[in-house]
Amino acid sequence: MQKIIYAGDEYLTGDAIADALLAYSRALGDDERAEIVEIPVRENDGGTAVAKFLIGPASQIVSKVAAGEGPEIEDPELVKRLRQRTRSIESPTSQPLEIEYPPGYDLE
Known part of the structure; x- marks a missing residue:
């Protein structure tokens, strides 16, 4: 189990959940x-x-x-x-570009 320390309070949750939350928080912060x-x-x-x-750029989470x-808190779908x-x-990931060619345009 891990204790999340956030805004002066402590929250007990599962290891995988805490790790996933921190990683997501870091990614959101990096992306502003x-x-x-x-x-x-x-x-x-x-x-x-x-x-x-x-969570995001200003989050101070530990x-x-x-x-x-009790048993480990698990939520595989959330993780x-x-x-x-x-x-x-x-x-x-990006979507493939869809280019519209003018009528009669020769692709060869």
Whole structure:
């Protein structure tokens, strides 16, 4: 488990989730964009809740390894989505150009 430290509060979440959140935050910051991201976190009573983080260029977010009570919080779909979004910022793909040639234009 990892503890996310954000805006003076601490949020306990799974390792993969924390790693994906930080990587996405860094990518958004590099791209000078911000976004709200929701992740599952452990509550003091042992239950889970959803926390929303505004991440981007001005985000000051830290994670550290923490002993957690209960099982590791996992959300494979969230981690996959955050990693895909990170990759799309770091290595954007372009669409093929569609060139319209004038009628009668010879391509040979």
